[in-house]
Amino acid sequence: MDQHLGLRERKKQRTRETISDTAIALFLEHGFDPVSITQVAEAAEVSRRTLFSYFPAKEDLVVHRFADHEDESARVVRARPADQSPLDALRANFLDGLRRHDPITGINDHPEVIAIYKLILDTPALHARLVKFYESSERALADALRETADLPELPAQLIAAQFSAVQRTLALDNFRRAVAGTTAADAYPDALAAAELAFGQLRDGLG
Amino acid sequence: MDQHLGLRERKKQRTRETISDTAIALFLEHGFDPVSITQVAEAAEVSRRTLFSYFPAKEDLVVHRFADHEDESARVVRARPADQSPLDALRANFLDGLRRHDPITGINDHPEVIAIYKLILDTPALHARLVKFYESSERALADALRETADLPELPAQLIAAQFSAVQRTLALDNFRRAVAGTTAADAYPDALAAAELAFGQLRDGLG
DNA sequence: TGCAAAAGTAGACTGAGTGCAATATAGACC
DNA sequence: GGTCTATATTGCACTCAGTCTACTTTTGCA
Numbered sequence: 001m002d003q004h005l006g007l008r009e010r011k012k013q014r015t016r017e018t019i020s021d022t023a024i025a026l027f028l029e030h031g032f033d034p035v036s037i038t039q040v041a042e043a044a045e046v047s048r049r050t051l052f053s054y055f056p057a058k059e060d061l062v063v064h065r066f067a068d069h070e071d072e073s074a075r076v077v078r079a080r081p082a083d084q085s086p087l088d089a090l091r092a093n094f095l096d097g098l099r100r101h102d103p104i105t106g107i108n109d110h111p112e113v114i115a116i117y118k119l120i121l122d123t124p125a126l127h128a129r130l131v132k133f134y135e136s137s138e139r140a141l142a143d144a145l146r147e148t149a150d151l152p153e154l155p156a157q158l159i160a161a162q163f164s165a166v167q168r169t170l171a172l173d174n175f176r177r178a179v180a181g182t183t184a185a186d187a188y189p190d191a192l193a194a195a196e197l198a199f200g201q202l203r204d205g206l207g
Numbered sequence: 208m209d210q211h212l213g214l215r216e217r218k219k220q221r222t223r224e225t226i227s228d229t230a231i232a233l234f235l236e237h238g239f240d241p242v243s244i245t246q247v248a249e250a251a252e253v254s255r256r257t258l259f260s261y262f263p264a265k266e267d268l269v270v271h272r273f274a275d276h277e278d279e280s281a282r283v284v285r286a287r288p289a290d291q292s293p294l295d296a297l298r299a300n301f302l303d304g305l306r307r308h309d310p311i312t313g314i315n316d317h318p319e320v321i322a323i324y325k326l327i328l329d330t331p332a333l334h335a336r337l338v339k340f341y342e343s344s345e346r347a348l349a350d351a352l353r354e355t356a357d358l359p360e361l362p363a364q365l366i367a368a369q370f371s372a373v374q375r376t377l378a379l380d381n382f383r384r385a386v387a388g389t390t391a392a393d394a395y396p397d398a399l400a401a402a403e404l405a406f407g408q409l410r411d412g413l414g
Numbered sequence: 415t416g417c418a419a420a421a422g423t424a425g426a427c428t429g430a431g432t433g434c435a436a437t438a439t440a441g442a443c444c
Numbered sequence: 445g446g447t448c449t450a451t452a453t454t455g456c457a458c459t460c461a462g463t464c465t466a467c468t469t470t471t472g473c474a
Contacts (some may be wrong), residue, residue, distance in 0.1 A: 008420075008471055015421095036460060047423045052462065087413055131338060157376050158405050159413055165372035169364050198365050203414035206294055206366055215440050215451080222452095243429060254454050259431065415474100422469070430461085438453070444446085 016054050019044045023061040028115050032062070032123040059129035062119055066133050069104050073163070074140035078148055086149050090163055091199040094170070098191055101184050106174025107191050109184040117175040131168070138164035166198045223261050226251045230268040235322050239269070239330040266336035269326055273340050276311050280370070281347035285355055293356050297370055298406040301377070305398055308391050313381025314398050316391040324382040338375070345371035373405045 022044040026035045037058055041048045055061050073090060080089035097105040103113045120126045142160035145151050151159070173194065177187045229251040233242045244265055248255045262268050280297060287296035304312040310320045327333045349367035352358050358366070380401065384394045 006472075011471090012421080037462085038460085048461095049424080049463090050422050053421080056462090058461070085414070128335070128339060131342065132335060135338065154376075154380055154401055155404070157380070158373065158408060161372035161376045162369050162408070162413070165368035166365065169361075169368045173361055173364070194361055197362070201365060201369075201412070203412045205408070205410045205412035206369070207292070207410035213441075218440090219452085244431085245429080255430095256432090256455075257453055260452080263431090265430070417474085418472095420469100420471075423467080425465095427464080428462090430459105432458080432460105434456090434458105436454080436456105438451100440451080441449095443448085 015046065015050075019046060019051055019054055020061055020064065024112070024116065024119070027062065027119055032058075032119060032126060057129075059126055062116060062126055063129045063133065065116070066104060066130060070133060070136050071140050072104075073137055073160075073167075074144035077141060077144040080148075086145055086159070087163070087199070087203060091195075091202075094167060094195060094199070095192070098188065098195060104171065105191070106171045106178055107184050107187055108178065114178050118179045121172075121175055121179060134164050134168045162202060166202055170195055170198055222253065222257075226253060226258055226261055227268055227271065231319070231323065231326070234269065234326055239265075239326060239333060264336075266333055269323060269333055270336045270340065272323070273311060273337060277340060277343050278347050279311075280344055280367075280374075281351035284348060284351040287355075293352055293366070294370070294406070294410060297374075298402075298409075301374060301402060301406070302399070305395065305402060311378065312398070313378045313385055314391050314394055315385065321385050325386045328379075328382055328386060341371050341375045369409060373409055377402055377405055 019040070023035075023040045026040060026043060037051060038048055040061065041051045044051070055064065060067065072093070076089050076093045077086045080086065084092075094105065098107050101108050103110075103116075106117065108114065120130055138160045141163065142157045145156040145159055146153065149156070170191070174187060174191050177190070178184070226247070230242075230247045233247055233250060244258060245255055247268065248258045251258070262271065267274065279300075283296050283300045284293045287293065291299075301312065305314050308315050310317075310323075313324065315321065327337055345367045348370065349363045352363040352366055353360065356363070377398070381394060381398050384397075385391070
């Protein structure tokens with residue numbers, strides 16, 4: 001990734017990491033709300049103003065890792081083989097994420113990742129920020145569906161909304177299990193079955 | 208409703224209305240963000256502190272009308288006849304809302320209601336608040352499904368999430384048409400067809 | 415080495431939301 | 445009527461997130 005970004009870029013990258021890591025450590029120790037931006041800035045040894053130039057809002061200090069996946073679903077739909085339906089492509093990508101223990105699926109064993117899950121589940125503001133991420137992702141997906149599957153506006157939006165709802169519900173369910181102490185290996189079969197169920201419902205309906 | 212609530216209660220009711228109406232009028236004239244809580248309080252002739260005792264957050268000055276419907280879906284599922292599936296009950300209730308021009312469906316002709324739609328669509332903070340409302344509604348619905356349809360946790364959550372996604376998508380689509388100037392009578396057939404399509408997809412699947 | 419661009423800093427400012435202590439008022443009871 | 449209590453309302457000071465501006469430092473490159 002960052003083989004040759006120049007000193008400036010590498011330093012920025014490191015500063016960004018430092019700020020986020022420092023923030024998460026503080027939030028884990030004292031909770032999200034009680035820790036102020038000023039405290040985070042002091043602990044990370046940057047000015048408040050600099051902190052805000054890296055992370056536009058306090059919530060982003062925690063959730064930015066997820067925000068990076070904002071366009072993933074849209075990309076997957078655009079990049080799918082010609083003979084694959086959008087829903088199959090999305091399903092395959094989600095199952096692949098589970099298999100790879102992608103943090104975004106909620107199946108993961110890294111203590112820091114689990115700590116972030118816990119923080120999100122325990123903090124309404126962070127939960128809200130995560131929902132906002134799913135919303136952006138949904139909007140991008142709807143656009144991709146309109147363009148590549150030649151769907152009218154509303155049907156594209158409906159499909160995107162339903163997929164997004166399923167993805168969010170599955171991930172948050174996995175978050176809860178991980179926070180409760182279930183290891184990724186133990187949670188995986190259940191998570192897989194849940195995903196199969198959910199995508200089955202999407203394809204074949206609830207009736 | 209308020210036949211005999213005592214002077215105190217009636218006065219509170221009136222104050223609440225006055226504050227909200229004043230706020231919406233100001234927001235419509237100048238936009239949501241540029242108008243401060245202090246300005247609203249002054250215009251409504253109450254103290255800032257009193258305003259916050261009626262509405263816990265600035266966004267609620269606009270969205271509280273929707274927040275009142277927070278438990279509607281859950282109620283509908285609990286009150287359904289024994290021979291009706293949850294999804295049928297929810298579908299019937301939504302279609303009934305369209306027919307009644309219930310503001311929450313986005314099919315409505317009152318200028319003030321349409322103005323609120325516009326405000327919500329134009330203001331990210333209000334849109335976010337509306338999404339939060341759908342989330343609470345979804346959680347309540349999931350509980351109702353667990354309890355009355357005897358579903359396990361995750362399936363109940365999945366159904367609630369999918370219904371909620373559909374309901375939100377349909378309503379926002381109707382909001383957009385209303386704001387664009389389509390009358391309720393003109394929008395109704397399309398909205399009805401869209402709802403039938405969406406609930407059909409929910410029942411029979413996207414595949 | 416020198417210089418322009420980018421990154422970082424300091425500090426004042428706005429505006430939402432809260433805590434607290436003092437005042438006003440509705441309604442019940444005598 | 446008058447008095448008492450619970451509840452509404454108020455003013456004021458406070459915290460904290462996020463922004464603006466003007467200034468300094470660092471970096472990459474010539």
